[in-house]
Amino acid sequence: MSLTLEQVKRIAHLARVEISDAEALTTQGHLNGIFQLIEQMQAVDTTGVEPMAHAQDVYQRLRDDAVTETDRRSAYQSVAPETEAGLYLVPKVIE
């Protein structure tokens, strides 16, 4: 498998990472080297093997539907790039 330059740009777009043409070219070389390593997996027959998502067989715990956290909005928003009246500010999405 080999990624084309167009694919690299498409992936960067999906990941919301701006990429210049020059960067895309370097990245293409690196990614194709890495995928060459990853391709070793394809030689293995894994028919019938249960995928392992986690080291331990744990289930999501349920907790009581009760308020346990205190209101720390101002502390948490103090680290945001831009806020106003308790809201996070971003460029206008809907005209």
Next chain:
Amino acid sequence: MINKSLKELSQALAAGQISSVELSTLFLDRIERLNPTLNAFVTVDREKSLTMARAADARIAAGTAGPLTGIPIAQKDIFCAEGWTTTCGSKMLANFVSPYDATVIQKMHADAGLVSLGKTNMDEFAMGSSNETSFFGPVRNPWDTSRVPGGSSGGSAAAVAARLAPAATGTDTGGSIRQPAALCNLTGLKPTYGVVSRYGMIAFASSLDQGGPMAASAEDCALLLNTMVGFDERDSTSLDRPVEDYARDLDKPLNGLRIGLPKEFFGEGCDAEVMAAVRAAIAEYEKLGATTVEVSLPNSHLSVPAYYVIAPAEASSNLSRFDGVRYGYRAPDYGNLDDMYAKTRAQGFGAEVKRRILIGTYVLSHGYYDAYYLQAQRIRRLIANDFVEAFKSCDVIMGPTSPSTAFKLGEKAADPVQMYLSDIYTIAVNLAGLPGMSVPCGFVGGLPVGLQLIGNYFAEGQLLNVAHRYQQATDWHLRRPASVE
């Protein structure tokens, strides 16, 4: 004083031979003097540390101190600590002052009374094996400052090796505690997945990430681990199990211990002199009463390929939170919202982090998910099953931690694949979720070599025992670099 064990420091504090303020000052002064060369710490705040030290002294005076109250340690900058800049080695978080404590930090500060000396440098978002991907510049190995300390917990490793701190925290997703421990002559332990809370530990690959101690000896690691573990309802993968004292079995004799030697770890791919040091360590274990048995981990050669699908997949998801909205960096100039995201992430992340985000995005994308992500998860199962099979005939598995000693700065930085292969012996342990350690076992050309110990699930106590008995019989772990006078 700077070379004393945690137990000795604890006794000195309890006996009033030294106060926590004096002890912390001693290490803060060393940091001030030696950190400009090593770049092991990215944040030091003397006043904050001394405030904690004064509180610890008050606890000691009041008789309410725990075993490690007043002992200063270094914190990997992946752990959120309230009021401390927490950068994770990234420009993205260069100005992020955490509004809350990670569970590990809370346990160490509030419960154990440990004093944090500062936050240690690391590969950006823990992605690296040399500490060269840090936005704050590389860390230098105290044994040879032209060489890397390993990564991603390279700052913690260099700090403890140069005795800028008696011990440190690290995290290990694919070898990030064990490999730098090996390269810097430290003892490091990655616990069983789920033993140490991940709450407030900035996420890289959530099914693999695990925090643990890095120190001069197994005994120090056991005492530090005691302060880090425990069930945490704020981490959905935290395991609810009885609390253990990890120091309880340190002195147990090793008679009858069965050491499994995976033939895959003793073949090609490892430096011959590193291998000789590892074999000498195993011979020492035989003198201590252990026996060896050959075992096989037939799928271990697939651990690096599977890891470089699973870890980037999880990372691409975890790091989607860094979008310039709620915290961290935001690009100064942008057009619409999409453009703000794309520019923020392009400018805020370094090259290695972006590479892994792109790999992860690709393997999770429509049409490739089955061939890559599911296939990697199936291979992960095969790798975990190999260990289950191996542990039927042995109690602990041993081999090299790293295929080479510390390499030169820049030596592998240009080729990601070469860098990835430096974790060839450590990654399978994370995929299986097992506990693993690195223990100093010799030197090659003046550079430290690490012996890797792999235990069965929840066998941390046994691993520490196995490491401790070796350290009672050898003195590799007591050697210090020339910079430590």
